Amino acid sequence: MRVPFVDLKSQYQSIKPEIDQALANVLGDCAFIGGKYAASFEEEFAAYIGRQRCIGVGNGTDALFAAMAGLGLGPGDEVITAANTFIATAEGITGTGASVVYVDNDPTYYNIAVDQIEAAITPNTKAIVPVHLYGQPCAIDEVMAIAEKHGLKVIEDAAQAHGAMWKGKNAGTFGNCACYSFYPGKNLGAYGDAGAVVTDDAALEEHIRSHCNHGRHDTKYHGMEGFNSRIDGFQAAVLSVKLRHLEAWTEARIAAAKRYTEGLKDVCIVPQVHADARHVFHLFVVRVANRDELRKNLQEAGVPTGIHYAKALPYVAAYESLGHKPEEFPNAYRFQDEIVSLPIHGDLTDDQIDIVVEEVRKHAKMPEA
Numbered sequence: 148m149r150v151p152f153v154d155l156k157s158q159y160q161s162i163k164p165e166i167d168q169a170l171a172n173v174l175g176d177c178a179f180i181g182g183k184y185a186a187s188f189e190e191e192f193a194a195y196i197g198r199q200r201c202i203g204v205g206n207g208t209d210a211l212f213a214a215m216a217g218l219g220l221g222p223g224d225e226v227i228t229a230a231n232t233f234i235a236t237a238e239g240i241t242g243t244g245a246s247v248v249y250v251d252n253d254p255t256y257y258n259i260a261v262d263q264i265e266a267a268i269t270p271n272t273k274a275i276v277p278v279h280l281y282g283q284p285c286a287i288d289e290v291m292a293i294a295e296k297h298g299l300k301v302i303e304d305a306a307q308a309h310g311a312m313w314k315g316k317n318a319g320t321f322g323n324c325a326c327y328s329f330y331p332g333k334n335l336g337a338y339g340d341a342g343a344v345v346t347d348d349a350a351l352e353e354h355i356r357s358h359c360n361h362g363r364h365d366t367k368y369h370g371m372e373g374f375n376s377r378i379d380g381f382q383a384a385v386l387s388v389k390l391r392h393l394e395a396w397t398e399a400r401i402a403a404a405k406r407y408t409e410g411l412k413d414v415c416i417v418p419q420v421h422a423d424a425r426h427v428f429h430l431f432v433v434r435v436a437n438r439d440e441l442r443k444n445l446q447e448a449g450v451p452t453g454i455h456y457a458k459a460l461p462y463v464a465a466y467e468s469l470g471h472k473p474e475e476f477p478n479a480y481r482f483q484d485e486i487v488s489l490p491i492h493g494d495l496t497d498d499q500i501d502i503v504v505e506e507v508r509k510h511a512k513m514p515e516a
């Protein structure tokens with residue numbers, strides 16, 4: 148039996164009548180860009196996260212870029228983020244013309260090492276982009292305290308963390324705004340590209356809406372030059388259906404993670420869930436000493452795996468010119484060769500989990516402390 152890494156087919160089969168009807172409705176109304184399905188999804192998603200406003204955009208990368216541009220970041224500004232994250236986090240920053248400043252990931256929860264943020268702040272620092280990596284919120288209240296002390300904006304990258312919570316509050320409700328991706332494989336995934344920014348800031352909403360729609364504005368025609376990044380009706384309609392199932396899928400992910408953890412904790416380093424966190428397990432990432440060999444063995448046994456991410460951002464070719472050294476971000480540097488992501492999604496069965504556990508137990512080697 149092959150264990151799918153993500154299982155979009157099973158998921159579709161389980162909600163097919165609802166999805167088919169939703170897509171037919173969009174076709175019937177020809178509400179392809181913006182329109183009523185986009186508006187209702189924005190309202191529903193804002194309510195789910197616990198924010199007043201939601202702006203649907205083309206994808207998560209655009210959400211980050213438009214949010215940062217809307218908060219006034221630009222050339223000469225420095226923006227702090229974690230060394231290990233998806234490159235889109237950094238692209239959002241540099242897209243505005245600002246420079247990215249990396250901080251190492253912490254060795255226990257893999258989020259930004261909050262105790263190292265202040266050392267990275269300079270007179271040019273304007274914002275922090277904490278990432279709720281793998282689905283676990285970072286210590287976002289501590290990030291907010293640092294930001295307040297230094298007068299910095301906070302843009303939460305919640306692209307992997309739909310429904311994650313910190314101290315009982317939804318991650319995505321702490322910063323000036325939070326950015327989500329609805330890439331098909333995300334916890335809440337569309338059937339194409341889509342993303343959103345959530346915020347309580349009316350002026351920011353207005354700026355992002357205008358910026359993502361060619362600078363159009365109710366009163367000023369093209370008040371500025373913008374670009375084109377809008378959620379489309381099909382994606383919004385799919386997301387409205389799926390949002391109704393998200394909590395059940397999230398609970399299934401959490402249960403799967405628990406079963407993996409029980410089965411694997413003595414043979415590899417399993418994810419630690421912070422006592423204040425609701426970890427929604429977008430990814431289930433373990434650390435082993437023999438990562439590449441393990442992946443090969445698992446592949447042969449029908450268990451696909453991933454690496455998130457194969458190189459921490461300071462070490463990818465795109466940022467080579469920054470000249471970062473391994474010792475600057477020792478955790479991110481070390482973990483890039485130890486981390487492996489096991490299959491996890493809301494339709495994973497206990498039998499599938501047990502197959503993965505059995506195969507990992509056969510081959511995994513525990514990393515040295």
Ligand SMILES: *Cc1c(COP(=O)(O)O)cnc(C)c1O
Nearest residue numbers: 206207208233235236306328330
């Ligand atoms: C997926 C992802 C993004 C980008 O989202 P897209 O919709 O693919 O553009 C940004 N940040 C993180 C952490 C992500 O995982």
